[in-house]
Amino acid sequence: MTDASRSILPRATIPRFERPSAGAFIAWVIVVGLAVWSVGGVGLSPERLARGLPALSGILNRMFPPDLERLPQILWSLLVTFQMAAAGAVLGLILAFPLAALAAEGVSPHPVVRQAARALIALFRTVPDLVWALLFVIAVGLGPPAGVLAIMVDKIGFAGRFFAEAMEETDQGPREALTALGASRLDVLFCAIVPQAMPSFIATSLFSLEKAVRGSVILGLVGAGGVGVELKVAFDLFAYSTAATIIICIFLLVLVVEQSSNWVRRKLI
């Protein structure tokens, strides 16, 4: 670069930060205002947190050392929790695939079908799994079957959305090539779309399983079976040292599932 060309660059006038537009400034004010208003609205204050610390410390003191007396029952409940999560996730993923195909643009046979499938996926996704669990406890009674159904519906909503997006994002070229040679819609789906979307399908499925394992613990709190029931009973009876054992077991289960999932993801994708 010559000296002459250097001299015409207005370096001093290039700002380090851009001045926000009026719209951006108003948006920031709204976001910050909303956060302050919400924190104030729920009554969360430093004084209240400070007052709660001794109580928390008391519970933690009573939790340790963990009580291992009920460990065999806890491990059995943990196994049921994992089975609930695995069964619910697998059933949900299987049912999510056709629903996602019906909801994906360019794959769905008709716009009305697509909108209906999208609405169903949105319903499954937006209603929390705890609410589904309450409904299924009423429908099929207390115990793991209600939990499996709740996880299944939640995973249809979760995976259905991501499966549909993965299908829509596949390259149009192979789809066009197969359409041009007279392939059916089903042929195009399985030959051109599924292989391309497979890495995304695998990632979503593994994440669904992780999410199901974490979620299945909570479902026990409303009577949908598994280790969550044990945890609720332990807290209800103020058996905090037993609760500590349960929490440690849940933590280890989630850790093992997440690490296994990461390993599978690295191997397959």
Added chain:
Amino acid sequence: MNEAVLNCVGSAIDQVVPPLCIRNLAVSFGAKRIFSGVDLEVAEGEAVALIGANGSGKSTILRCIVRLVEPIEGSILIRGQDVLSLQGERLKVARSGVGFVFQKHNLVPRLSALSNVLHGAQARARGPGVWFQSLASSQMRDEALTWLDAVGLLPQALQRVDSLSGGQSQRVAIARMLMQRPKLVLVDEPDASLDPKTGREVMELLHRLAKAEGVPILIVSHRLEHVKSYSDRIIGLAGGHVAFNLASAAADPALLRGFFEDAKS
């Protein structure tokens, strides 16, 4: 014989219906008219090159033939059948007779070369047996391997296509087209993304196989030497219309060169 067919063969009843006959074709994308009044024919066993500037509508004409693009006017007859009037299963059957080699290969990544070639059989078979090579019948698999051998890629049969070179990918796409057993072949700039040597090899292969099978072929290409060497007739598109339609042997290289230069400018 309906009016569209008569437009192609004339009034004489003993005249042969050409494999491809396009009359008065027009395409618009929104308010933009791409071309109009395009007449084009490809005779049995003939190789026709379609040339023109970028955006002149060459590729769009090919895509209209298999209904990937819907024209606003005109008729397209494949062996006397008006493909623009077809829907559903009858359209799939009509498409199944037309092989299409795309500029960007349009293979399914993550699948093997053999599975991609097998997909060509979807024109005549349905279901998992023509989805993946591992599920294919021995007969289908053997046929796919035969075509891979014909394009010189038998050793790469189980290699994923996204690990192949551009030239090898285009060969797999040609093998997939051959697996289709087409009655008419459409080729959209198969040499565009390839180096000159590989591009020439691909064109040579296409020409040789199409001639060996006796299949008529409509080629879009931007390379003058390929247009001259691998076609019997050259059709030039300019200004949204057919500018000329000449036998390749009679086409003046200077005229073609001028046309290509005009097209580039």
